[in-house]
Structure formats: structure tokens, C-alpha cells
Amino acid sequence: MSYTVVDHQHSHNLAFEVPPRLFLINSNLPGKFRFDITTAKKRIPFKQTSLHFIISYFLLLLVQKHYTKTITMAYAFAENTRMFPSTSSLLSLYASFSTSLMLLRNVYHELVPKKIEAFLVSKFLSFFYHRKLSKSFDTFIIDDSWDGLDRNKLIDASRFYLSSKIGPKNKVIRVGKFRGQKNVTAAMVEGEKIVDVFEGIEITWQFAKQENDDRAKKDRFLNKGHFEIIFEDQYREKIFHDYLTHILNTSKALTQGEKVLKLHTRSRGCWNSIDFRHPATFDALAMDYQLKQSIIDDLERFLARKEFYKRIGKAWKRGYLLYGPPGTGKSSLIAAMANYLKYDVFDLELANILSDADLRKAMLDIDRKSITVIEDIDCKGGVHKRSTSSDDSDDDCNLVKQFSLSGLLNCIDGLWSSCGEERIIVFTTNHKEVLDPALLRPGRMDMHIHMSYCTTQGFSVLVSNYLGIQEHHLFEEIDELIQSTEVTPASLAEELLKSDDADVALGEVLNFLKQKKLEKEKNEVAKKTKEKDKIEKEKKNSAQ
């Protein structure tokens, strides 16, 4: 677009390009150097014709005239340096100067052919960027799979890593929020670039579609493709070792903050998951401090001993057996372990397992860094004997008949367990005494944890959690009753939930414990009477 510009002082009618910004500035000028738009017309491109040169000649004359005028005025200012120049003189100088520049620009456009201009620009750039242009770059490709082997962990790590690097320079990004994520996630699309700086090295990331994937080519937003990392070849080693490790570590830190644990249950031969948001923590568990601390220490040691397990040739796994009456916190302890380790939980119900092969498959499908839970192994749906034969008359557990204890043991510490590392297996039972000794032998269950009835220490944890108090005048009496009765943390927790008022809630606990004590005494009396009756009956029988 060009405008006809009228110079009121010299009545020049000029057709040339005026940037809108410049026009705005000039149109605000007062007095005789004010420019007006009279008409807007399309610029006619000049060819290299004689007409072109004639016009250029006249334009040059005009430039010369304005240039001379500008110089004269500047000289006048220089002469009167001691005097402050008037506003109108300054504006005159400015207007004259800007008109000269515009004319010069127009002359340049008319005289210098495009090809010569491009040539000059490229020479200019290569002069200043010579060093940069001579750099050589390498590219690493991060693809999602590797010759049909496992999924490439680096691609997921890259996604997480880049989501934190996307910035305002990326004009098109993918956004979404998915199950298991607390925040909205952003991702790169094809054509966008991210420049990352690692230890002073500039690394360019781009996302590219698979060359042979037609569907991906058509759909810019189909997220199937690979990442390309482009960097100067002299940093190849550093990028390979340090930068890629940095990506893995950073994404791990990001995902751990973000991670919502999953509870996986198995049905119809496959694992299904839901979010696992059990609030249990070690702090909130009512059990003896020493036992609690020994479990935490054991978990920590297990995590830190990857190399140790490798060296001694053992699968990197740990087995725990939790035993004790119902309501003593076995499930709560498992949840606390999962929250502590940030491990998913795989709840393996033996009643749903059809055969040894099914059990093997179920175990193989379990992810690393997870806790496999087999609850109530003493009950009907569980395992009592080394082999469940078909003539077993245990009516309710027909499904279990096809898989054997040896199959289970094989999974725990046999060949199959070595298929997945960094695993924890937890068995729970209310009746340890009925379990097959093979299951209990040392090395199979690394730690046997007795979940007992509530103790004084356990009760103080419960009270602190539920009521937020550490002291109360009823504590002494309650403590005596806790020691002389057998109550589970679950039942005491129920009583504490009855009121927010500590006096009321602890009153309820006290009544409950007194009642329990009475029941216990009654039971003991009844038991003694029964035994006495039995002995007397036996005496009578022997006398006859």
C-alpha cells in the first residue's frame, strides 16, 4: 500500500510507501510540515526500464534537496549551540530528516533489484553469523518403542519433562487433564519447537510424526510420533549421558508429586484400576512405635538395596506377612506402605484365580514398583494345603481347586518373581496357625508382622488423630482397661468418632471398655463353670 503525501511547504506530490506508524507521527505535526493523505493507491512495481531510471533520477534530486536542507538546519543548530533551539526549528529539522530518509528508502527500492538485495543480505548475514553457520548438529530420536520390545521409558519421561518447558513461544499446544493427574497438562504438537538450555548447551526439541504413518500425517494433533533432540555435535557425550539422565530424573520428580496411586483388581483375566486414595499413613497407625519404625526401616533398606540384591543373585522383592485379629489395621498398614512408597496396589483375590497358569499371568502383568496384596490366605478362598485336590469337599471354593499352593510359592520366590523387580508382596491372615508351613518358612515371607489388639501407645496415636489431644484425666482409667481387655483399634476408633467433644468421646470409650471388661469376666466365669461341669460329669461317668 502506498499513499500520496503532500508536503505543503514545497507542494511536492509524492507516491511512496509511508509506514502507518510514521504517518501517525507526522500527521500530528503542527504547521507547514504537516503531511496529509489525499488518496490511497496501489503501488505500481517499476521494472528496470528507462522510465525507472528517469524517475529514480528525479527522486535522487529530491533527496539531495532535502538532505542539503537537513544539513543546513543541523549546521544552524551547531552554530547556535549556546542557544536553546525553538520547538518549531526542532520539528522542522525532524520533518526534513524523516522525509529525506523516506525518499532514500524509495530510491533504494527502485534502484536495487531484488536479487542483488537478497545477495547482499546473505553476504551480510554470513559475515556476522559465520561461526554459527559453520556449526554441525547431531540429532537423537526418542521413539515410543524399540523393535517391539518394552515401551521406551524415555518417551514418557520426555513428555513430562517438556510439559514443564512449554512457554509463550509455543503458539499451538495440546492441553488436557487426565485421570490420575492433579493439573492440566500441556504437550507439543508437530511443527512446534522448544529450546532447552542444559549446562549452557542449547538443545532444540521438536515433535515429528512417523514418516510412514498416513493417519498421523493428516492429523496434526494425533500424538503419535517421536521426539527429536538437536544439539551441537561437540556435546554429544554430555547429552547422551548427563542430559538424558537429567530428563529421566526430572520427570520422575514431577510425576511423583503428581502421581495418584492406583488400586488394581483382577477380573476376567485382566487387571482393572481405580484411583487409590486411602488416607492411611504410618503416623496415623495405632501400633507400637518400635514395630512401626522397624517396618519403615525395612522398607527403606529394601529400596536402597538394588545393587545388593543383584550381587547376591536374589530377585529384588520383599514379602510381608501381616497377621492378627480382624480390625487391628492390616489393610490400613498396607495402605500406609503404599502411600509411603508411592506404589500402586494390586489386590490379588485368590478366589478369582482359575489355574496356576492364570496365577502366573496375573503375576506377570503386575507392574514394577507395586505392592501385591493377597488378603486372607487362611480363608476358604485361600490356600491351606500344598495342593488342592479335586476331591476336596470344600464346597465354596470350587474355583480355587484348580490352582495349587506350589503354584503360588513358585510365583512368590520362584522363577516368575524374577520377571518383575522392585516388588513387594503382602499376605494377610487372621489365623497364622492354619497356614501351610511352606508359606511361612524363612526367606519366603521376609517379615512377619503381628497386628495386635490395641495397646497404650496405639490408643494415644488414635486419640491424637481423632481428637487432637495428648492429655486427659480419663486416660489413666482407660489405659488400665485397655491392658486388661482385648479391643481392636477399629472398635476404639468407632467410639472416638461418636463426638468431637473429647470429654464425650472419651466417656464413650470408657463405657465401651467397661462393658468389654464385664463381658470378658462373664465369659471367663461361664468358661470356668463349663469346665467345672465337664470335670464333674467326667467324674460321675468314671464313678459309674
Ligand SMILES: Nc1ncnc2c1ncn2[C@@H]1O[C@H](COP(=O)(O)OP(=O)(O)OP(=O)(O)O)[C@@H](O)[C@H]1O
Ligand atoms: N492400627 C490401626 N491404626 C489406626 N486405625 C486403625 C487401626 N486398625 C484399625 N483401624 C481403623 O479400623 C478400620 C478397619 O481396619 P482395617 O481394615 O485396617 O483392619 P484389618 O485388620 O485389615 O481388618 P480385616 O482383617 O477385617 O480386614 C480402619 O479403617 C481404621 O479406621
